[in-house]
Amino acid sequence: MTIRFSKAVAFLVSFLFIAPSFAEEAKQEDPAKTYQLLNLFSEVFEKVRSDYVEEKTDQEIIEAAIQGMLSSLDPHSSFLNADHFKDMQVQTKGQFGGLGIQVSMDPSGLIKVISPIDDTPAYKAGMKAGDLISHLDGEGVSGLTLSQAVDKMRGPVGADITMTVRRNGEKPFDVTITRAVIKVPSVRNRMEGDIGYIRITSFTEQTERGLKKAIDKFNKEKGDRLKGIVLDLRNNPGGLLDQAIAVSDAFLSRGEIVSTRSRRSEDIQRYNARPGDLADGLPVVVLINGGSASASEIVAGALQDHARALILGTRSFGKGSVQTILPLGVHGAMRLTTARYYTPSGHSIQGVGIDPDIKVEIAKIEKIGVGVGTREADLRGSLKNTDEDAKQRKDKADEERNGKKEDVKKQEDYQLSRALDLIEGISLYSEMPRNTEE
Template identity: 85%
Template structure:
């Protein structure tokens, strides 16, 4: 008799899920039922072990059964074997190997890109948030768990991986990405005139420190001339909860930042801000988009609910669930969804995301109305200028035109431009003299 291992694993996953979630209720009615189900698991395990067409180790079968149980709960619960658990611990420290994309499992069975990480091979190859990966090196991803797919994306540094991408109804196309060691500074910053720009790519152990260094650098260079901050959380897939809380706390003087609510009322946690605003009340604009998830949404939601910042961009990803990493000794760990996030006003982020206060789509700016187009000198048969210095002046004009063309080729970050305009407007309004009538 031939047994398909994938079907068996799916069955084991369903069985174990029912056992885990329903065990307490089953015990109330018929305690013996639980033991009958465990016997069933043992029988199926033994059949797979002895009769499956290819030999599988006991560890492979049991880990697959556990993975089936956890992955059937939601897209974010999973089993991490010892190697994957070690990789995850490295990632949260801000350095890891791979392509440079954060992914989740799409309901279609394909791998969905939450966001590419800035300046990584995937980012440079043009991978975008929302892309669906259907094949890895020509092999379909359907039927793979998220961990299995991620495993295939890993490999020796310098080795290529070809991904088949589906994007917004376009024809599928292949992108080849070269694996590299990904070193990601979670915070980058620079000044845009008198406005401080802070880009947080992910929430790692280094994020809070990086944020404070950025603000200190702005204050040192600009002092009282600093007009505000832009906090860019676009395509930030999230990360450590404590870092999201710390970043929010840095700009809030008081009040709740976020709460996590699980099945048991006694497990509800509320995290509150401590006095102190590192921006000293300056206006803040937070940029978000569909690639802003989890910890990013916590920060955006907290600052929005406390009216501490204006949120600009497009609706965020909507990952409002809490995953707890539970070590399982030397066997790895399990990532289990244990709670939901709620913003200070009591909004659940899950599947809804954060709606921006000001919706600004990514736009392609056309350079029009500049008065630079076809000129007299461009017309066929036009008269030449016979002045003595005409040639020299013409060279100067051409040099200026070439310079402008190069400037116009530089892409504009439309959302960032609107954020800078907004802060400039707020700063201007706050500086306007006030008059009172008596």
């Protein structure tokens, strides 16, 4: 091993042997074999460094090696260099620069749209959940990592980018989008008659505060005339775990919200609701679809298991894993899948999703949901669900989804209309006089 190599991979070696989770694993491996493998890495590194057709810096090679190691674990583990780590920290605060689009890597090697964010350049340009992006400014994305593709989509505010899109078997077409500073209000609200409508687009640091403001606004406007609340989590890709817990807690007075279980049994964590219900027992309907993932599924699962809300829509995405951001000093951070989360009833939704209590397909001509059936289980390298009854639940949901669909009248937002009707019905029923006999 050369001195040159020792300097170049010092970070990688410390990464492997200092992190506690890797140190424990290293004890179970033969140290001699581990160092042989590091020597193999040394040989490959030096060959790339000296013979690759284009000159690459040591940092580029090492970061690419780490990215490859993490991305091979599952679709959600990745390396964040210093710039990406800074961008991620900004995004969780609810403001960032870019197109306003949530993406993942498709098994085909193309970039798949999970969902466009409301009222962003991508949303206004007509991008849809399930779209496949094959080219960025004429250059193919095949062979790029997700981080590399995201890098290409970022750029100066006001600069255009042209993406080649494939949609549901249609001929590929180009979409030109102008980059902008994305300011995403996590919570939006309005009144629908005497029913409060709350849409959470993602779970950021603003979410709990925004939810409380919305409910306070409803109470001030309607008082005792408030009939219930519709909580719209459609196309919400998730976000901060603590904010999902806070939103669930806002409607629950007691009981478990979610538990997380890592590789070590002693690391199980349980999160419980505190006394108090911001909605004061009013009916709640939660809207979900195939774009509702992660933190959205925590909320839907908790309210469903405690029978606090009716879940309406279509089956959710099925991302039941927890990613921990582990800072790596000046080098950035790593996003590592460290646990699975479980609903209060003890079910993992990994690769399965949350099944709605009332299944209502989208009837809008321009669909707002995922629409193409892409979910966590479809992603390359996704974690397997270890629940014994998970396969049965998934098979049942697939059978229902692939069965004959009823013809429904086209409306602007059919799912929301059904949710409002449901709350109106519950409210009317609760006001009906009861006949009793003594």
